[in-house]
Amino acid sequence: MITPERLQQLLPAYAEEVKLFFYSYGLAELVIDLPVDHVAIKGLNKEVYEQYINMYLPLSSRLSQEKVGERNLALSVLKEPLDAGTFGKVGLLEIMEPKPDAIATTYDLIDHIELIVPDLKVIKDSLEWKEVEFKEQANEEHSALVIEVNEWGQEVKFTTRSLQDIADQQINAGVAKVLTPND
Numbered sequence: 518m519i520t521p522e523r524l525q526q527l528l529p530a531y532a533e534e535v536k537l538f539f540y541s542y543g544l545a546e547l548v549i550d551l552p553v554d555h556v557a558i559k560g561l562n563k564e565v566y567e568q569y570i571n572m573y574l575p576l577s578s579r580l581s582q583e584k585v586g587e588r589n590l591a592l593s594v595l596k597e598p599l600d601a602g603t604f605g606k607v608g609l610l611e612i613m614e615p616k617p618d619a620i621a622t623t624y625d626l627i628d629h630i631e632l633i634v635p636d637l638k639v640i641k642d643s644l645e646w647k648e649v650e651f652k653e654q655a656n657e658e659h660s661a662l663v664i665e666v667n668e669w670g671q672e673v674k675f676t677t678r679s680l681q682d683i684a685d686q687q688i689n690a691g692v693a694k695v696l697t698p699n700d
Contacts, residue, residue: 535666548632553632555610556629559615560621563614574593581693626671
């Protein structure tokens with residue numbers, strides 16, 4: 518279980534691991550001075566996901582939840598930002614329920630951090646040039662380039678759109694629900 522204290526311990530070390538990964542490929546310029554949009558954690562199962570919601574709700578100025586396919590995703594706008602070391606402060610926490618029938622390998626680790634970039638093509642071209650494996654993900658809300666940085670399946674994602682913007686849009690459209698302590 519990733520308590521707020523454990524998350525704060527894990528985040529600076531994970532941020533350094535991400536930077537070292539890119540430095541090892543000679544791609545430090547891709548991550549230096551980029552803002553971290555959010556950090557993401559994943560519950561082992563639905564019950565742990567619900568425990569995370571209950572744990573982080575009091576620490577959130579707003580916590581919204583949306584059903585995406587067969588699982589729930591939540592976004593916490595934290596009252597107190599987390600320290601991501603050299604990446605700066607992170608004020609958003611994504612809490613993910615694992616996909617059905619998927620093994621949640623990162624359930625006791627950070628699942629990913631997402632970095633905001635102005636142009637995914639620049640990142641993609643650089644990754645291809647250095648032969649770094651990546652996946653492209655896209656849905657109605659945004660596109661991302663996803664790089665697995667270690668054997669545990671932890672990732673860094675590059676995107677052009679903040680998860681908070683997406684959550685705001687989904688709340689306004691009635692697709693996402695803002696949770697309160699009574700839910």
